[in-house]
Amino acid sequence: MIFEIEIKTKKGFVDPQGLHTVSDISGIGIKDITDVSYVAVYRISGNITNKQADTIAKELLSDKITEDYTVKQYKSLEDKKLEKNSIEVWYKHGVTDTVSESVVKAIKDLGIKEDLVVKTGKKYCLKGKNIDDKKLKKIATGLLANTLIQEYLTK
Amino acid sequence: MKVNTIEILNLNDKQLVELSRKSVLSLSLVEMKEVQKYFRNIKRNPTDVELETIAQTWSEHCKHKTLTGNIEYTEEKGGKKKVTKYKNLLKETIFNATMKLNKDWCISVFKDNAGVIDFDKTNGVAFKVETHNHPSALEPYGGSATGIGGVIRDILGVGLGAKPLANTDVFCFGLPDTKASEVPEGMHHPKRIAKGVVSGVRDYGNRMGIPTVNGGVFFDKGYMANPLVYCGTMGIIPKNKSEKEVKPGDLVLVVGGRTGRDGIHGATFSSVELDKESDVSAVQIGNPIVEKKVLDTMLKARDLNLYRAVTDCGAGGLSSAAGELGEKTGLVIDLQTVPLKYKGLAPWEIWISEAQERMVFAVPPKNKNKILNLFKKENVEATFIGKFTNDGKLLLKYGKEIVADMEMSFLHGGVPKPTRKAVWKQKQIKKQSPVKVSAKTLQEDIKKVLADINVCSRDWIIRQYDHEVQGQTVVKPLQGSSIENSGPQDAAVIWPYTVVKGTKKGVVLSNGINPEYGKIDTYKMTASSIEEAMRNAVCVGANPEKISLLDNFCWGNPNKPEILGSLVRAAQAAYDLSLGYSVPFISGKDSLYNEYTIDGKTYSIPPAFLVSSMSVIEDVNKTITMDLKNAGNSIYLIGITKNELGASVYSKVKNFKNGIVPDLDVAVSKKTMKTIFNAINEGLLESCHDCSEGGFITAISEMAFAGDKGVNINADAIKTSEKMTIAETLFSESNTRFIVEVSPENVAKFEKLFKGIAVSKIGEVSDDKFLKLESKKSKISVKENIKNLQKAWQKTLQW
Numbered sequence: 001m002i003f004e005i006e007i008k009t010k011k012g013f014v015d016p017q018g019l020h021t022v023s024d025i026s027g028i029g030i031k032d033i034t035d036v037s038y039v040a041v042y043r044i045s046g047n048i049t050n051k052q053a054d055t056i057a058k059e060l061l062s063d064k065i066t067e068d069y070t071v072k073q074y075k076s077l078e079d080k081k082l083e084k085n086s087i088e089v090w091y092k093h094g095v096t097d098t099v100s101e102s103v104v105k106a107i108k109d110l111g112i113k114e115d116l117v118v119k120t121g122k123k124y125c126l127k128g129k130n131i132d133d134k135k136l137k138k139i140a141t142g143l144l145a146n147t148l149i150q151e152y153l154t155k
Numbered sequence: 156m157k158v159n160t161i162e163i164l165n166l167n168d169k170q171l172v173e174l175s176r177k178s179v180l181s182l183s184l185v186e187m188k189e190v191q192k193y194f195r196n197i198k199r200n201p202t203d204v205e206l207e208t209i210a211q212t213w214s215e216h217c218k219h220k221t222l223t224g225n226i227e228y229t230e231e232k233g234g235k236k237k238v239t240k241y242k243n244l245l246k247e248t249i250f251n252a253t254m255k256l257n258k259d260w261c262i263s264v265f266k267d268n269a270g271v272i273d274f275d276k277t278n279g280v281a282f283k284v285e286t287h288n289h290p291s292a293l294e295p296y297g298g299s300a301t302g303i304g305g306v307i308r309d310i311l312g313v314g315l316g317a318k319p320l321a322n323t324d325v326f327c328f329g330l331p332d333t334k335a336s337e338v339p340e341g342m343h344h345p346k347r348i349a350k351g352v353v354s355g356v357r358d359y360g361n362r363m364g365i366p367t368v369n370g371g372v373f374f375d376k377g378y379m380a381n382p383l384v385y386c387g388t389m390g391i392i393p394k395n396k397s398e399k400e401v402k403p404g405d406l407v408l409v410v411g412g413r414t415g416r417d418g419i420h421g422a423t424f425s426s427v428e429l430d431k432e433s434d435v436s437a438v439q440i441g442n443p444i445v446e447k448k449v450l451d452t453m454l455k456a457r458d459l460n461l462y463r464a465v466t467d468c469g470a471g472g473l474s475s476a477a478g479e480l481g482e483k484t485g486l487v488i489d490l491q492t493v494p495l496k497y498k499g500l501a502p503w504e505i506w507i508s509e510a511q512e513r514m515v516f517a518v519p520p521k522n523k524n525k526i527l528n529l530f531k532k533e534n535v536e537a538t539f540i541g542k543f544t545n546d547g548k549l550l551l552k553y554g555k556e557i558v559a560d561m562e563m564s565f566l567h568g569g570v571p572k573p574t575r576k577a578v579w580k581q582k583q584i585k586k587q588s589p590v591k592v593s594a595k596t597l598q599e600d601i602k603k604v605l606a607d608i609n610v611c612s613r614d615w616i617i618r619q620y621d622h623e624v625q626g627q628t629v630v631k632p633l634q635g636s637s638i639e640n641s642g643p644q645d646a647a648v649i650w651p652y653t654v655v656k657g658t659k660k661g662v663v664l665s666n667g668i669n670p671e672y673g674k675i676d677t678y679k680m681t682a683s684s685i686e687e688a689m690r691n692a693v694c695v696g697a698n699p700e701k702i703s704l705l706d707n708f709c710w711g712n713p714n715k716p717e718i719l720g721s722l723v724r725a726a727q728a729a730y731d732l733s734l735g736y737s738v739p740f741i742s743g744k745d746s747l748y749n750e751y752t753i754d755g756k757t758y759s760i761p762p763a764f765l766v767s768s769m770s771v772i773e774d775v776n777k778t779i780t781m782d783l784k785n786a787g788n789s790i791y792l793i794g795i796t797k798n799e800l801g802a803s804v805y806s807k808v809k810n811f812k813n814g815i816v817p818d819l820d821v822a823v824s825k826k827t828m829k830t831i832f833n834a835i836n837e838g839l840l841e842s843c844h845d846c847s848e849g850g851f852i853t854a855i856s857e858m859a860f861a862g863d864k865g866v867n868i869n870a871d872a873i874k875t876s877e878k879m880t881i882a883e884t885l886f887s888e889s890n891t892r893f894i895v896e897v898s899p900e901n902v903a904k905f906e907k908l909f910k911g912i913a914v915s916k917i918g919e920v921s922d923d924k925f926l927k928l929e930s931k932k933s934k935i936s937v938k939e940n941i942k943n944l945q946k947a948w949q950k951t952l953q954w
Binding site for chain 1: 294296344445
């Protein structure tokens with residue numbers, strides 16, 4: 001089973017990464033993106049229950065006061081549907097993902113002993129005018145993903 | 156796991172070159188022929204492990220072949236040619252000066268991972284500055300993070316390990332307003348590189364709990380696709396732990412991160428030009444949490460005397476680290492025992508991988524269990540992978556199979572030394588036409604220079620770094636009367652009271668760099684950079700006779716005679732200045748081949764010589780800062796202002812051609828700096844700031860808004876070497892100039908102390924928060940609110 005845990009800033013709190021991304025997008029010459037919401041994504045593959053995934057999201061990966069979490073579940077990644085006007089960035093296979101190494105260890109410390117594979121990703125949900133695939137790709141390659149070590153998905 | 160035998164015995168010259176290129180060995184034909192000769196002598200072909208080992212050991216990064224090689228240098232001056240032959244440029248210049256000076260306070264110079272000098276009777280302080288340019292061009296965040304991570308490990312790997320106290324960082328980036336269409340395909344935009352690099356250093360340094368206290372940034376279009384990322388670390392080490400010695404029979408212990416495919420060919424990659432096809436696996440990713448655990452635990456092991464030697468895995472990975480430790484003894488390693496991140500690595504990949512956060516130790520067998528238990532207790536992975544021998548051989552196994560068997564003497568002494576040609580032709584340098592301005596233009600020009608990308612505030616960078624962690628930073632990178640009012644501090648001062656109980660002593664860190672001058676003359680650039688680093692240190696109270704220096708050359712392709720010629724001149728300047736000031740270089744590093752090729756056209760970086768300085772001061776209570784303190788105090792300009800606007804910030808702002816690059820009179824400089832040191836030591840100065848980029852008017856503006864004070868300046872009182880216009884006087888970048896603030900009760904003593912030194916009393920501090928400048932001779936009067944000056948200085952770099 002594959003779980004994707006998404007962590008984002010609660011309404012009413014400032015989303016600094018989102019704000020910086022809006023400014024950075026403007027810096028590369030794309031002026032009509034008005035809002036970006038940043039979401040940290042943790043993809044956990046392995047034999048855990050929904051309850052355990054919820055515990056990991058609640059107790060380990062999110063800050064109860066400032067962040068909301070969502071747990072999504074897939075049998076296969078082919079079932080996953082991307083959100084419209086979003087860009088996801090993931091490390092390529094074989095690239096050291098230090099945060100995921102820490103998450104694996106921390107999950108064990110929570111008492112969940114199953115062997116799990118964790119990958120970390122970043123999701124950017126964009127709002128603005130005239131967002132099309134070409135623009136999303138320009139933002140992804142010009143700013144958000146270093147295609148040498150990362151791959152990106154857009155919709 | 157498969158080990159390949161590589162056919163080399165029967166290859167012709169063309170095939171040898173092709174083999175080197177295809178396998179990213181970065182070995183020249185002469186070197187490949189030497190390798191061929193060695194294997195012909197032992198009548199067999201090498202394995203891939205052996206060939207890769209030779210390539211790593213002989214890489215420019217590890218062996219510094221250019222600086223230690225033969226150079227025939229031709230200098231053309233006034234129609235005459237003079238030829239000088241160097242057998243080892245580094246040994247005959249920088250290192251030679253250090254040996255001649257033979258300072259008794261130098262503990263370890265040019266032989267270990269960092270230079271070490273005396274701190275007090277029982278402790279030394281170590282300093283090292285490294286570059287991580289090519290990885291940062293490809294992956295700015297990961298490249299710079301592993302740059303700072305690597306230099307921290309250098310400090311952990313000096314002697315038996317020093318405790319890091321502070322980091323430094325100096326960057327050269329392309330212009331941030333470069334049009335996207337001008338950026339070559341496959342390369343990152345300079346602003347993206349700059350942001351990524353700053354984030355990388357921030358995240359690694361902050362997470363390690365080491366303050367980043369000193370640095371600088373220089374922007375120039377020449378660094379567009381090849382940034383320079385210098386990272387430094389200073390640490391403290393007990394003197395009795397400053398030497399290492401490997402004994403045959405000692406066990407080889409690898410500690411810290413696991414080995415993956417990260418950074419394969421990093422060392423040989425540093426000897427190739429960048430292009431859009433540059434190798435993916437050259438990128439390393441850092442993990443500061445692992446390194447922090449290694450740091451804390453290894454210092455415990457050091458104090459329990461559990462190992463005899465240590466070094467870090469840097470460029471070339473285990474191949475370099477274990478190879479260096481075993482150079483005099485020999486060693487046998489079983490590559491199958493090295494802990495891996497994932498399966499599938501070939502033996503040669505395990506041996507040369509540059510996976511981060513790894514240290515290699517030589518452990519006496521009797522301490523085997525003790526040291527393993529200590530690391531295990533602290534959750535740090537530690538694995539014995541081999542043994543040091545006494546047969547002078549490198550023997551690598553993968554389980555039972557022998558995958559490499561070579562003589563250490565060939566590996567470390569077999570690299571051929573071809574002679575490279577170097578040329579320098581003197582250029583005709585003219586003074587610029589007289590620069591005349593109106594009062595209104597002058598007022599605007601002052602703000603334009605303050606806002607220039609190479610002068611403006613770096614607070615956007617500095618405030619991302621934790622420069623206070625450990626609680627020992629007594630003089631910080633930004634100083635002023637409050638958070639809102641701060642200016643660029645010349646040097647940082649660390650007071651290591653948590654390590655050395657009861658001490659009053661401190662460590663001063665500063666730097667000097669100005670590639671702009673190097674576009675005209677690398678000798679003058681180097682001289683000015685050395686003086687700038689020393690001036691900065693003296694401004695806070697360092698003794699100029701107790702300063703130690705580090706050199707970092709970043710140059711283009713040394714196979715081009717003009718480029719190598721400019722490098723030779725820089726090395727000569729370093730030698731001359733080191734002897735002239737009687738200050739030794741204690742460590743250094745070079746990064747060459749900083750060029751990139753796009754669509755067949757080669758772009759070379761402007762040569763950059765970074766000088767980093769470290770000095771120990773007796774009493775941190777006596778240090779002073781650059782911000783003005785009290786209304787009514789007198790302001791003096793120490794030093795003569797000359798008509799030296801060549802390659803200055805003002806020449807760029809006004810877009811005028813010609814101009815003389817600042818010269819340096821070492822005797823005057825030495826006397827001036829010593830007197831300033833004495834004045835600070837006697838408590839005669841309230842503040843002190845040196846004049847550098849942007850000249851006198853920039854420096855006094857910074858002092859005013861940092862102190863939230865006004866200043867009244869009589870520009871006619873500034874002593875000049877010749878008749879100069881007011882703009883030339885205010886913006887000249889002449890060396891050996893300092894602005895100091897003296898309280899009324901100390902004026903007489905101050906003036907007596909500075910008898911015989913050019914000193915101009917140019918005004919006083921006021922409470923009205925205006926910079927007021929008068930020149931009756933030029934009939935010019937300027938009045939500007941210091942808040943407007945501060946705004947101009949702060950607005951440019953707020954990303």
